Amino acid sequence: MAYELVIGLETHVELNTKSKIFCSCGGHSSPIEPNDCVCPACSGMPGMLPVMNKKVVELAATAGLMLNCEINRYTTFDKKNYYYPDLPCAYQITQLNHPICVNGLVKVKTAQGERDIRIKQIHMEEDAGKLVHGGNSSFVDFNRTSVPLIEIVTQPDFRSPEEVVTYLGKLKSMFKSTGISECEEGAMRCDVNISVREEGTEEFGVRTEIKNMASFEAIDRAIRYEAQRHMDALEFGTEELVQETRRFDDVTGKTSAMRNKETEADYRYFPDPNLMPIVIDDEWLEQIKANKPVALDEKAEAYSEMGISDKEIAMLMSEHTVAKLLDDVIALGCNGKDAAAWILTDCAGILRKAGLKLKDLAITADGLSFLIKKVEEGKLNRGAAKKTLIAVIEQGADPVQYCDEQGFLVEVDNSMIESVIDKAIESNPQAVADYKSGKEKALMAIFGACMKELKGSGDPSTIRTMLIEKLKN
Amino acid sequence: MKYYMAKISDKGTVAVDDTILVKDELSCAGSHILDGYKPLFSAEAVERLIAKGYEIAGKTHVGEFGLDLVGEFSYYNELSSGESLKGSAAELVKSGEVKAALGVDMNGSTRRAAALSDVSFLKPTYGTVSRYGVISCAASGEQVGVYAKTADDIAEIMTVIAGNDTKDGTSLREQSYTYDCNEDIKGYKVCIVKELFDKADDKTKANLTAYAESLKTQGVEVDLISLDFADNANTAWQILMCAETCNNVSRYDGVKFGHRSENYRNIDELYVNSRTEGFNFLTKTVILYGSDVLSKHRYADCYDKALRVRRQVADKMKELFSNYDAVLTPACTKTEYAQYDIKDAFTKVFDESVFTAIPNLIGTPALVTNGVQLMGSHFSESKLLSIAKKSERTGE
Ligand SMILES: [Zn+2]
Numbered sequence: 001m002a003y004e005l006v007i008g009l010e011t012h013v014e015l016n017t018k019s020k021i022f023c024s025c026g027g028h029s030s031p032i033e034p035n036d037c038v039c040p041a042c043s044g045m046p047g048m049l050p051v052m053n054k055k056v057v058e059l060a061a062t063a064g065l066m067l068n069c070e071i072n073r074y075t076t077f078d079k080k081n082y083y084y085p086d087l088p089c090a091y092q093i094t095q096l097n098h099p100i101c102v103n104g105l106v107k108v109k110t111a112q113g114e115r116d117i118r119i120k121q122i123h124m125e126e127d128a129g130k131l132v133h134g135g136n137s138s139f140v141d142f143n144r145t146s147v148p149l150i151e152i153v154t155q156p157d158f159r160s161p162e163e164v165v166t167y168l169g170k171l172k173s174m175f176k177s178t179g180i181s182e183c184e185e186g187a188m189r190c191d192v193n194i195s196v197r198e199e200g201t202e203e204f205g206v207r208t209e210i211k212n213m214a215s216f217e218a219i220d221r222a223i224r225y226e227a228q229r230h231m232d233a234l235e236f237g238t239e240e241l242v243q244e245t246r247r248f249d250d251v252t253g254k255t256s257a258m259r260n261k262e263t264e265a266d267y268r269y270f271p272d273p274n275l276m277p278i279v280i281d282d283e284w285l286e287q288i289k290a291n292k293p294v295a296l297d298e299k300a301e302a303y304s305e306m307g308i309s310d311k312e313i314a315m316l317m318s319e320h321t322v323a324k325l326l327d328d329v330i331a332l333g334c335n336g337k338d339a340a341a342w343i344l345t346d347c348a349g350i351l352r353k354a355g356l357k358l359k360d361l362a363i364t365a366d367g368l369s370f371l372i373k374k375v376e377e378g379k380l381n382r383g384a385a386k387k388t389l390i391a392v393i394e395q396g397a398d399p400v401q402y403c404d405e406q407g408f409l410v411e412v413d414n415s416m417i418e419s420v421i422d423k424a425i426e427s428n429p430q431a432v433a434d435y436k437s438g439k440e441k442a443l444m445a446i447f448g449a450c451m452k453e454l455k456g457s458g459d460p461s462t463i464r465t466m467l468i469e470k471l472k473n
Numbered sequence: 474m475k476y477y478m479a480k481i482s483d484k485g486t487v488a489v490d491d492t493i494l495v496k497d498e499l500s501c502a503g504s505h506i507l508d509g510y511k512p513l514f515s516a517e518a519v520e521r522l523i524a525k526g527y528e529i530a531g532k533t534h535v536g537e538f539g540l541d542l543v544g545e546f547s548y549y550n551e552l553s554s555g556e557s558l559k560g561s562a563a564e565l566v567k568s569g570e571v572k573a574a575l576g577v578d579m580n581g582s583t584r585r586a587a588a589l590s591d592v593s594f595l596k597p598t599y600g601t602v603s604r605y606g607v608i609s610c611a612a613s614g615e616q617v618g619v620y621a622k623t624a625d626d627i628a629e630i631m632t633v634i635a636g637n638d639t640k641d642g643t644s645l646r647e648q649s650y651t652y653d654c655n656e657d658i659k660g661y662k663v664c665i666v667k668e669l670f671d672k673a674d675d676k677t678k679a680n681l682t683a684y685a686e687s688l689k690t691q692g693v694e695v696d697l698i699s700l701d702f703a704d705n706a707n708t709a710w711q712i713l714m715c716a717e718t719c720n721n722v723s724r725y726d727g728v729k730f731g732h733r734s735e736n737y738r739n740i741d742e743l744y745v746n747s748r749t750e751g752f753n754f755l756t757k758t759v760i761l762y763g764s765d766v767l768s769k770h771r772y773a774d775c776y777d778k779a780l781r782v783r784r785q786v787a788d789k790m791k792e793l794f795s796n797y798d799a800v801l802t803p804a805c806t807k808t809e810y811a812q813y814d815i816k817d818a819f820t821k822v823f824d825e826s827v828f829t830a831i832p833n834l835i836g837t838p839a840l841v842t843n844g845v846q847l848m849g850s851h852f853s854e855s856k857l858l859s860i861a862k863k864s865e866r867t868g869e
Contacts, residue, residue, distance in 0.1 A: 040513055044724045046502070046608040047494045047512060049641050079720055081767070083744060090723035138740075140728070268767035270716060270776055273613035275642050 002199040003231050007158035007192060007223065011171065012149050014127065014187035015059045016179055021126050021148035022050030022093065034132070034141035042146035044088030049274050056148040057100065057278060059180050060124045061288045063150055064101030066174055066295050067119050071288075073280045075100045077124075077272040082265055085140050086129035094151075096269045098277070099123035106154075106170065110162045117167055118155040125149050156193065156204070161223040164192070165216050173317075178293040186214050192223060196230035205230065206241035210248050210255055222248035226255050299323065306336030312344050319359050328365030334372045342372055346386060350393050363392050367399040374409065378459030384408035410458065417450075417458055421467050424449040435471060443467070476565045477531040478503075478549055485530025487522055487630065488574040490562045490583075491547075492539050493617065494606040495519055495532060502608040503535040503547035506725040506751030508732040516606025517641070518575055518617050518634040525633045530571045533562040537753045538610050538722065539579045542805075542822055543586040546753055546815055563590035566620045573630045577607050578839075579615040580714055580822065581804075581829025587620055587841040588804035593861060594620045595627045598851050599836030600645035602631075603638030610718040612643070614710065614833035624842070624862035628652035631854070650852075656859035659692035661798040663847075663860070666700045669828055673803040677844070681803055684845045687864050688801075695801070700793075702786060703827055709782035710830035711823055712766050712775050718756075719763025725751065755818040762819075787835040794837075794850035799857060802828055804846040 019025060023041035041048035061071050078096040104119030129145040131138050152171070158164050172188060175181040181188070190213050195205040210226060213219050226246070232238045246255040280288075294302075303313045316323040322343060329339045347361055371388060374380035380388075380403060388408065391397035403409050424446050425432055434442035443464075450463055478491045479499045489495060492502045494512040501507035519529060534550040536543070544561040562574035563586040576583040578596035587594035596618040607617060619630045636649040665685060670678065685695045727733035727747025734746035752760070766775035793800065805825050813821060832839040832848055839848045842861040849857045 044729065045512065046500075046507070046510075046724070047514070047516065047606040049605055049609075049643075051640060051642050081720060081723060083723070083726065085728050085740060088724060088729060090726060091720055266769050268720075268764065268769075268772075270720070270767055270772075271780075273643070273717060274609075 001235060003196050003234065004199045005159055005161075005223075005227050006156045006195045006197060006204060007161075007164055008156035009152075009154045009158065009164060009167070009193070010191040011152045011154075011168065012127075012189045013063070013152065013171070013175060013181045013183070015056060015148040015150060016182050017053060017055045017059065017148055019053055019055075020146040021053050021056050021124070022146055023048075025146070034139070034143060036143060038142045038145070042088070043142050044090075044145075050093060050272075052275060052278065053148065056124055057280070058288050058291075059148075060100045060122060060150050061280065061285070062178075062292050063152070063175065063180050064104060064122050065289060065292050066178070066180075066298075067101070067104040067106055067122070067152070069101035069104030069119055069122060071280060071285060072098055072100055072102060073285070074098055074277055075124075075280070076277045077275045078269045079272045081268040084128070085138070086131050086142075086145070088129065088142060088145055092126060092128065093272055093275070094125035095123035097271070100278075106167060108158075108163050108167045108170065110160070110166050112160065112162070115157065115159065115163060117157045117163075120153045120155050122150050122152050125151060156195075161220045161227075164223060165220050168216055168219065174295040178295050189214050190219055192219060192226075194223060194226050194230070196227060196234060198234075205234070207243055208241070208255075209245045211245055211258070213248055218248060218250055221253055222255060225253060229255070303336065303340070306330075306340075308337055308340045312340050315344055315358065316340070322358055322361060325361070325363070325365055325368070329369045329372070332365060332369040334369050338376075339368070339372060342368065346389060347393065350386075350390050354394055356393070361393070362396070363389075363399070367392065371399055371403075374403070375459065378462045379409050379411070381408075381459060417454065417463060417466065420450055420453045421463070421470055424453065424467075425470060432471065443471075446471075475550065476533055476560050476568075476570070478534050478547075480531040482528050482530055485528040486572045487527050488530045488533050488562055488565055488571045489516070489519055490533050490539075490574065490576040491535045491549075492577040492579075492608045493519060493532075493575055494608065495529060498532055500532065500608065501549065501731075502539070503537045503544075503549060504725075504751065504753070504756065505548040506722075506727075506732050506748065507608075507730075508751075510731050512606070514606065516617070517603035517638045519606065521634050521636075522575075522630070527633070530565075533565055533574060534560045535562075535576075536582060537756050538608070538718065539577055539582050540610070540718070540755050540759055540822065541582055541818055542825060543582055543589055543810055545810070545812075546755055546818065548753065561586050561590070562620050563587050563592050563594070566590070566592045566622060569622075573619055573621040573626050575617055575630075575634070576620055577615055578618045578833070579611050580710075580833065581826050582822075583618060583620070584829050584839065584841045584846060585805045585825060588844045588846070589808070589810050591844060592620055592622055593624065593627060593840065593842045594618055595631065595841075595854065595858070596832055596839045597631060597635065597854055598645075598838045600643055601635045601647075601650060601852075603634075603641045603644050605638055605640040609721050611714040611833070612717055612721065613713060614836065616836075623865060624654040624858040627840075628654050628858055651855075652858060653855040654858040654862040656855055658688075658798075658856075658860050658863055661688075661693045661856070661860065662696065662796065663688060663693055663799045663801050664696045664698040664793075664797045665801045666703065667697055668700055668703050669802040670697075672827065673806050674808070676808045677803045677806060680808060680844050681801065684843055684864065685801060688860070691863050693860070696797070698793075698797075700800075702782075702789060703831070705782055706786045706834055707823070707827040707830040709779040709786070710834040711762075711826065712779040713783070714833070715759050715763035716767050716776055717763070719760045719767070722752070722756065722760065727751070754815045755822070758819040783834050786831065790831065790835055790837065791850065794853070798849070798853070799860060800848040802846045802848065804828055804841045804844065808844060 025039050026037050076098040079091040081091045099121040101122035106117045127144050127147040129142040172183045176183040192210045195207040197205040210222050233241050245258045248255050330336050371385045375385050391402050431442045431445040493516045494500045496515040534547045536546040567590045602617040619627045621627045631652050638644045726744050732751040737743040838854050840857040847857045
C-alpha cells in the first residue's frame with residue numbers, strides 16, 4: 001500500500017538582539033562563564049518586573065514579513081507555568097492568544113517539485129536556562145534564560161523529510177543573511193509533528209511529536225525513522241500507534257516515547273499582567289517594513305526574474321560582496337543579466353588566470369558600470385573593455401583613467417558608420433547578392449570590410465545590426 | 474511583639490513593609506520560604522524617598538505575602554494567643570515613631586490594618602507608583618500605598634513616590650502627580666453602599682454613620698445607594714488574586730534562594746519539601762485555589778469569567794463615579810481585631826475583602842480614614858484626601 005507522510009513543524013529561532021527580551025542583560029552574544037550574563041530579573045528574583053525589548057517585536061515582525069505573514073496589530077503575552085530548575089520563575093513568558101504574526105506562506109522547492117507551506121503563527125517567547133550535570137550534582141546556568149526566541153509554527157503541509165530540511169535551510173539562510181538570528185549551533189531548534197496516512201485519503205493518521213532537535217541531519221533521520229515506524233504499524237500491525245511525545249536518540253537513530261509526566265502537563269496559561277498589550281500602529285509597521293532587509297531568498301528570486309541563470313545565482317549567493325557589487329551596478333542603471341555575465345564570466349575568468357578568487361574582485365561599482373555602459377553605447381569595444389578589466393584586476397588600475405590613457409574610448413558618429421557601411425555595400429556587390437539570396441555567411445565579408453574601415457572603433461554588435469537593417473532594403 | 478523585621482535607622486521617618494525590598498536588608502514578605510533573603514536592589518519607591526532625603530526607619534512585619542486579614546500571620550512575628558494587633562506598619566505610624574510607612578495593598582490587609590489602628594492609608598490609582606521592588610503576588614491589582622496620620626503627610630509622601638518608572642511596564646506615563654488636600658468639598662456628593670453597610674457590625678455602622686453626619690456638616694451631600702455586584706466583584710478579585718499569587722510564588726522553590734528543606738533525595742522532593750515547610754496554611758490554600766482556577770477545565774468558568782466581571786465592574790463603577798465624588802463604605806466588618814485559627818483564614822479574608830476588592834479589581838484609589846473607606850474614580854486621590862482632611866479628628 002502507498003502511504004503519505006504528513007508533517008508539521010514548530011521551529012524555535014534565537015533572535016539576535018543586544019539585550020535579553022525582558023531585561024538589559026546582554027542577549028545573544030554568548031558570555032564565556034556560566035551565569036555571567038544574569039541579573040535579578042532573568043534569574044527570577046522577587047521584585048523585578050519584565051520590561052519589553054522593542055527590538056524583539058521588530059525582529060519578530062520582520063521575520064513574519066519575510067514569511068509572508070499578517071502582523072497582528074494587537075499582541076499580548078501569556079505565562080506558561082511549569083517547574084524545572086532551568087526555569088527561574090517557574091513560568092515562561094510566551095504568547096498564546098494573540099501571537100505577533102499569523103497566516104504566512106513559504107514556498108519549498110525540492111526535486112519532487114514546489115510546495116506551499118502555510119505558516120500558522122509566529123510568537124515571541126523567552127528561552128530557558130541550561131542544566132549542567134556533573135558527578136552527583138547538577139548546576140544551573142541562567143545565561144540563556146530570557147534570551148528572545150520566536151517560534152514558527154507551520155500547518156501540517158510537509159510531505160517528505162526533504163521538504164522539511166529544505167524549509168529549514170531556507171529559514172536559516174534567510175535569518176542569517178539578514179541578521180535576524182545568528183543561527184549558530186543550537187540557536188534553531190525543532191519540534192516535529194508527524195503522521196502517516198494512506199495515499200489519497202483526507203483523514204490524518206495518529207500523530208506523534210518528536211521534541212527538541214537541533215541539527216538538520218538529526219531531524220532528517222528522525223523523520224525517516226518515525227515514518228517507517230508508523231508505516232510498519234499500519235502495514236504489518238507491528239505496534240499500536242498512540243498520540244505521544246517522543247525523543248530522538250542521535251546514537252541509536254531511534255525515537256522513543258517520553259514519560260507521560262513530561263508530556264501531559266497542564267501549563268495553566270494566563271495573560272501576563274506585568275506586560276501591557278503591544279499595539280503596533282501604522283507608523284511603526286511602516287517603519288518595520290521600510291527597515292526590512294532583503295532576504296537572500298527574495299534576492300535569488302529577483303535575480304532569477306532578471307534572467308540570471310541558477311548557476312550564476314548560486315555563485316552570487318555564496319559571495320555577499322559580489323552580490324552587493326552586482327546590486328550596486330544594477331542600481332547605477334545597468335542591465336542585471338549583462339552585469340552578472342560581466343562579473344561572473346569576464347571578471348571571473350581574469351581572476352582565475354591571475355590565481356585569484358571571485359571574492360578578491362576589487363572593482364568599484366562605478367568603474368564596472370562605466371565599462372558596461374560604454375560598451376553598450378558603442379564607445380568602447382569589448383576587447384578594449386577586457387584589456388581594461390585585466391589592468392584593473394592585475395594592476396589595480398582605475399577603469400576611467402586607463403581607458404582614457406589607452407585611447408580606447410571613441411566618439412561614435414553614427415552618420416560616419418553609416419557612410420562606411422554604405423561604402424562597404426557598394427564595393428562588395430557579389431557578397432551583397434549572395435547574402436540576399438540566403439547565404440548568411442556572406443555577411444561576414446561585408447561586416448569585415450566595415451570593421452577594417454573603422455579600425456576597430458565602434459561597437460561590433462551595433463554595427464552588425466545596422467548593416468543587417470541596411471541590407472533589408 | 475516587635476514592629477521591625479529589620480531596623481535600619483533610629484532617625485528614620487518612613488518605614489516600609491516587608492513586601493517592599495530594601496537593598497541588603499532582610500526582605501522576606503513575612504514568609505519562611507524567603508528566609509534570609511537580602512535583595513541586591515531597593516524598590517523604586519524606596520529609592521525615591523532616599524533621593525529626597527527621607528531616611529528609612531526599617532522594614533515592618535507583614536502577614537505572609539500580605540495575604541491575611543491585617544498582618545497576623547507573619548512567620549517572623551506571629552501573634553500568640555491573647556495578643557492584640559501589634560507590630561504592623563499601621564501600629565508603628567500610630568505610635569508616632571515614624572511619620573509614614575509604605576505598604577503594599579494587594580487584598581485589603583493594609584486598609585483593614587489602618588482602619589483597626591485608626592490611622593489613614595491611601596491605596597493609589599494602579600500604575601501611579603512603581604511596583605519595581607515589590608515582592609509581587611497579584612500583579613494586576615497590587616499597588617504601593619502610604620500609611621500616615623494625616624492627609625497632608627500622605628500627600629507629601631505620594632508626591633515623592635508616584636510617577637513613571639521605566640522599570641515597571643505597568644507604570645503610567647505621567648512623570649509626576651500633584652496631591653491637593655485642600656479642595657473645596659462643599660457640594661461633593663458621596664454615597665453609602667447599602668449592601669456593604671449591612672455587612673458591618675453595629676459599632677462599625679455607628680462609626681460610619683457618624684462620619685457621614687460630619688461630612689454633611691461640611692456641605693457634602695450623602696446618599697444611600699445599592700451596589701448589587703459587590704459580592705461578584707469580590708469573587709472575581711479573589712480568583713484573579715489567587716491565580717496571580719499562585720503563579721508569582723511558584724518561583725520560590727528552594728533552588729535559588731530562601732528556605733531549602735534539608736530533607737530531599739531528588740529535585741521533586743526538594744521542591745515539595747521546601748515549599749511544604751516554607752509556606753503557611755493560608756498561602757498554600759491560595760496556591761491551591763489559584764492552580765485550580767487556572768487549570769484547563771476551570772479556566773473558562775473561573776479565570777476568564779473573572780476577567781469579564783472585571784471589565785463590567787469597571788464600567789459600572791465609572792458610571793457611579795460620574796454621579797458621585799466618592800463612595801463611602803466600611804473597611805471591615807469589625808472595629809477590633811479578634812484572634813482566629815489560620816485554618817479559617819482563607820474564608821475570613823474572602824469575606825472581609827468584599828469591602829476592599831473593587832479598588833484592587835479595577836485599579837481605582839481608596840482611602841481609609843477614621844475607620845471608614847472612601848473609594849473614588851481613577852486619579853481622584855486629591856478629592857479623597859481633601860474629604861479626609863476636612864474630617865480629621867482634632868486634638869490628637
Ligand atoms: Zn537579565
